[in-house]
Amino acid sequence: MLTSHCTMLSELLQGNDSGGFLVIQDSCRYSGRDLLRSFISSALDREEVVHVLCFESSEEELKDGLRAPGLQRLHFHNAYSDPLGWMDHSAFTVDKFSFEELTHLVKQSPHSRPATLVIDSLTWILRHVSPPAVCKTLQQLKKGGAVRAVAALLHADMHQRGTVGSVCHLATSVITVSPGIKGDEALAKITKRSKSGKVLQDEEIFSIKEDLTVTIQNKPSHLGHKQADPEEQQTDPTANLTFNLRLSDTEREAKEKLALPFMFSKEKKTALLHPNQGSGRILYEPDANDDFDQEDPDDDLDV
């Protein structure tokens, strides 16, 4: 369902390898939930079984926009209406966030295939469960066989930097989203760790349509400021001049023929070396005043 097929973002959404752990990091300036829902949508399109552990949005909000054929493979675990057990009829409370409980939960579904687990969001869990416990559970989920892959949303501006750092260290891929320049565009910074240990980083501009398809624009490095002001790029500074900047062929010929005053040609050289005889001569006859005696410099004084 993705329009572009070779970018890192589409690769991540289209199907990560088993054992993968994707973190979508957002802030209150731009919500990453739509991207998470696009991930769910494309996972369902790939015929995968998806379990959603939902703390922050209701079932209706989450399912809005998802295509019907996949919905039977989507298992919604409601941790939204009563996450702390205040009302005594909760489906999932936050203290149940442990490897054993989650494995049990995922295995309850009739599908035998390993499922993809989506968590909306880790922030809710991290506010009530200590970060080391959360990290331990996530690590066990990555290694254990019940869950094929995990994708989670994290509001980075709600935690200390260390907590965000330790969660992101566990992740195989991190997508950090922030608002883009134009209306519905957003910027994604992607860090991907491959199994060999190689780390790839990239930045992409994307937008999400109503049916949750992700359109990836050109890379920001090619667009960047150019896109911000397309008029500037198009204007030609030599377009509307009051004078002529270009030469026609005849004009060029005439220009090349012209000898400039400082150029030293053969004619000039001979004219300087052999001046014409008899044209202008200086005649000089010395008079008495020119008879200057070196021995007596005061000879001309009447003393």
Place this chain on the structure above:
Amino acid sequence: MFTELNSILNSTPDSFTQGEFILLSDRQSDASFLIHHFLSFYLRARCKVCFLGLVQSFSHYSAVSQRLGVSLTQAKEKGQLVFFEGLKESLSILIPQEGNTESQAMDFLRDPAVGLRSLYEFVVSSVSGAGRAPEGPEEWGPPVLLVDDLSVLLSLGVAAGAVLDFSHYCRAAVCSQLQGNVVMLVRCGGDEEEDEGDDEGSAWLLRGLTHQCSLALHVQGLPTGYCRDIHGQVEVCWRRRRADGQHTQTKLFQYKVHDKGASFFARGTSSAVL
């Protein structure tokens, strides 16, 4: 009720989006005029309203609403409005008097560590009667919860995390389950830079609530300083996809509060400037 704000938010008392969580916030400014707007708006829309007034007395809200053309006393008598007067309730807990039937809602004053579960239970009990009217012929529309304001709870010793839990539960019950609306005000003091590292303060609470809300109105003073004709600016941010398919969108307006209303205009188009 300010008609200009209604047209900005594209809502009227006859037709408004249900299930919305509206967050009002201010920084070095006063957003309480918006609380009065929404209170009169939802009373006119014939909603069942639960108002948690933690900042002012009932007579204050009543006097302001009177100017906006809504009578709180009447609404209370008709059963449309449940008014929780935080100042009185807290007094009855701090200075227990005989014959005073104290409610459980402000239990957290005795021990802030228990959280706001009892306050939430009070909210649920007062809004769940919406739709049916047990003691009158009148029937009310979707329930609405208004809180003025959440920062008071922080001052009373409640942890910011507990306030977020409270707002989450209110959203789940009122917005999602009952298809009503929630309006909450939160105040931030000081500069933005000061609050950055603050882990449990009002700025952190504001960020947490922003993640929860569907519409945020943030009131600030003018960056250029005091002005007699422009009282400040409001940033309106739609955080959900709207019916017309538009994405997160932010608009900035300047405002002036009048005696009986407020006017909103685009930046630089104040009548004093043009």
